[in-house]
Amino acid sequence: MTIDHRAIRWNGWGWTAHKDQLAENDLFWSWLATELGMPALLATPARPLESITIPTSRLPAEHRARFVALLGAERVRDDAYERAYHALGRSYHDLIRLRTGDLSTVPDAVLLPRTSDEVQATLAVCGECGIAAVPYGGGTSVVGALTADPGRFKSVVTISLSEMDRVIDIDAQSMTATFEAGILGPALEKALQAKGLTLGHHPQSFEFSTLGGWIAHRGAGQGSNRYGRAEDWLVGAKVITPRGVLQTGGFPASATGPRLNDLVLGSEGVLGIITEATVRLHALPAASDYRGYLFKDFASGVAAIRSAMINGIDVTMLRLSDSIETKFYRTFGALGKKRTVRDRISQLYLDSRGFDEKSCALIAGFEGESSAVKEARHRFDVLTKKLGALALGESQGKRWKEGRFHGPYLRDPMMDRGVGVDTLETAISWSKLDTLYITVRDAIEAAIRETAPRAGARGLVSCHISHSYTDGASLYFTYIFPRALDGELAQWRTIKRAASDAIVKNGGTISHHHGIGEDHLPWMAVEKGSLGIDILRAVKMALDPKGILNPGKLIPL
Numbered sequence: 001m002t003i004d005h006r007a008i009r010w011n012g013w014g015w016t017a018h019k020d021q022l023a024e025n026d027l028f029w030s031w032l033a034t035e036l037g038m039p040a041l042l043a044t045p046a047r048p049l050e051s052i053t054i055p056t057s058r059l060p061a062e063h064r065a066r067f068v069a070l071l072g073a074e075r076v077r078d079d080a081y082e083r084a085y086h087a088l089g090r091s092y093h094d095l096i097r098l099r100t101g102d103l104s105t106v107p108d109a110v111l112l113p114r115t116s117d118e119v120q121a122t123l124a125v126c127g128e129c130g131i132a133a134v135p136y137g138g139g140t141s142v143v144g145a146l147t148a149d150p151g152r153f154k155s156v157v158t159i160s161l162s163e164m165d166r167v168i169d170i171d172a173q174s175m176t177a178t179f180e181a182g183i184l185g186p187a188l189e190k191a192l193q194a195k196g197l198t199l200g201h202h203p204q205s206f207e208f209s210t211l212g213g214w215i216a217h218r219g220a221g222q223g224s225n226r227y228g229r230a231e232d233w234l235v236g237a238k239v240i241t242p243r244g245v246l247q248t249g250g251f252p253a254s255a256t257g258p259r260l261n262d263l264v265l266g267s268e269g270v271l272g273i274i275t276e277a278t279v280r281l282h283a284l285p286a287a288s289d290y291r292g293y294l295f296k297d298f299a300s301g302v303a304a305i306r307s308a309m310i311n312g313i314d315v316t317m318l319r320l321s322d323s324i325e326t327k328f329y330r331t332f333g334a335l336g337k338k339r340t341v342r343d344r345i346s347q348l349y350l351d352s353r354g355f356d357e358k359s360c361a362l363i364a365g366f367e368g369e370s371s372a373v374k375e376a377r378h379r380f381d382v383l384t385k386k387l388g389a390l391a392l393g394e395s396q397g398k399r400w401k402e403g404r405f406h407g408p409y410l411r412d413p414m415m416d417r418g419v420g421v422d423t424l425e426t427a428i429s430w431s432k433l434d435t436l437y438i439t440v441r442d443a444i445e446a447a448i449r450e451t452a453p454r455a456g457a458r459g460l461v462s463c464h465i466s467h468s469y470t471d472g473a474s475l476y477f478t479y480i481f482p483r484a485l486d487g488e489l490a491q492w493r494t495i496k497r498a499a500s501d502a503i504v505k506n507g508g509t510i511s512h513h514h515g516i517g518e519d520h521l522p523w524m525a526v527e528k529g530s531l532g533i534d535i536l537r538a539v540k541m542a543l544d545p546k547g548i549l550n551p552g553k554l555i556p557l
């Protein structure tokens, strides 16, 4: 079930038909302008594709003819829309480039193989002809992992897995399933749920991202506490490399030395192309309970999550917003609505209980057998009560679940009005979490002030925890800021550098689930060490000696 790309924004997020709910909400825009210290928002619409000159394809006719002979003319695409669509990923700075018409990294052609053999033959042509190849799943990378940069080669093609989206096998007895790697989230879950099963991997980009992409960037879905990260559910993979076929894993467990699955997880298309993968499944949960809690401050919310992890409470998701994010969503939800008597009474009650502007909201999700869900919820209720939290009931959880994939649609209307919004994330052990949270937040705020287009302009920097472990948790920062229109990429780089330096200096990983791409390369050596980088380079040499796969990503050269 391949999606028609024309139904998806080539330079923004999601379905083109999606209605911009914010467009008419003047109250929201004037509130945002005030928060950002902007006298008024601007009009900064994206350039239409028709007005942009796309560089001519550098692919020599004889090379193109070889791809056509291999795949058929229909599956060698070099029309403007497909080339523009595949030029970059969907990070903030990718969008800045797309919106302003910088299409300097369009691929010379987009290739659509249908089988592993075709992928292998395609890579062989790339190797023989000296063509760089960028593997492409759903295109939702946010770390510059898809930039169609030819590197030292003369031309570059994108190898899209979108035609490789078949269900190969569902083994209900072993609770595993094998799919082609280009399958999109909704199609994968539909096939499993028809048999009462689920993978349970729901990144916020679920609708538009693929199984291969989830594995290749080592992702984590919103319910990772219960369903695990890609490394927890990957059983084995078939990977086509320029040196041949690599089949990894395939067993429930094995003591045959280091796991080759770990070379596939997070490989970001630089070592090979994943064409098939086998994954571990769960039974569809009989019960699901999502609900809200309010903590007096971030520290007590953090303590609740840590305690739930250490005491093995069976949660699916714990998502704690800091006070800024809590306030943002409260304001956003209340704008334009008449304050009722009930609202006033609730506010009085919160005030009397000491819930002030430092309050932090937490959404907890529980899934599984009804009795297990009840028990987990009860244990979590007891724990949160001891920490002085207020149980807000199911409506908050229901709202979160309904809107779980909607947040990214807010980015384009903001960008249309001179406002930038970006996110970055890390993970850190519990003992260092507080310091890292404050230091990174302050670093982002300072960098936004430093790069602001006018005096007095400032950013809105918020954070949440959405993935947690016994030894620590992820921290996910969202920052909204006035765009410096005369130097937007420099502004982004300054903010990114400040945040990343602060993360690394304070003991965090440079990425918990977004990956490395081009954006995090400068911090890769600090995290892996020079010997670690040498190992990665040696693996790259062993699998892709000519270096044709996704040049300039993941491994500092």
Ligand SMILES: Cc1cc2nc3c(=O)[nH]c(=O)nc-3n(C[C@H](O)[C@H](O)[C@H](O)COP(=O)(O)OP(=O)(O)OC[C@H]3O[C@@H](n4cnc5c(N)ncnc54)[C@H](O)[C@@H]3O)c2cc1C
Binding pocket: 089, 090, 091, 134, 135, 136, 137, 138, 139, 140, 141, 142, 145, 146, 161, 181, 182, 202, 203, 204, 205, 208, 209, 210, 211, 212, 213, 214, 215, 216, 217, 218, 219, 220, 221, 222, 267, 268, 269, 270, 272, 273, 274, 275, 408, 513, 514, 550, 553
């Ligand atoms: C709005 C938004 C929300 C997001 N939320 C989350 C989230 O909650 N959790 C999360 O983990 N991530 C999240 N991401 C990041 C992104 O969606 C993930 O990186 C996603 O899993 C990538 O899958 P994809 O199919 O889109 O891969 P792509 O973006 O197409 O590719 C990502 C990388 O993997 C490589 N690749 C893709 N397919 C293959 C393959 N078959 N073989 C080899 N290499 C391949 C590419 O070359 C590239 O390096 C989000 C991104 C956006 C834009």
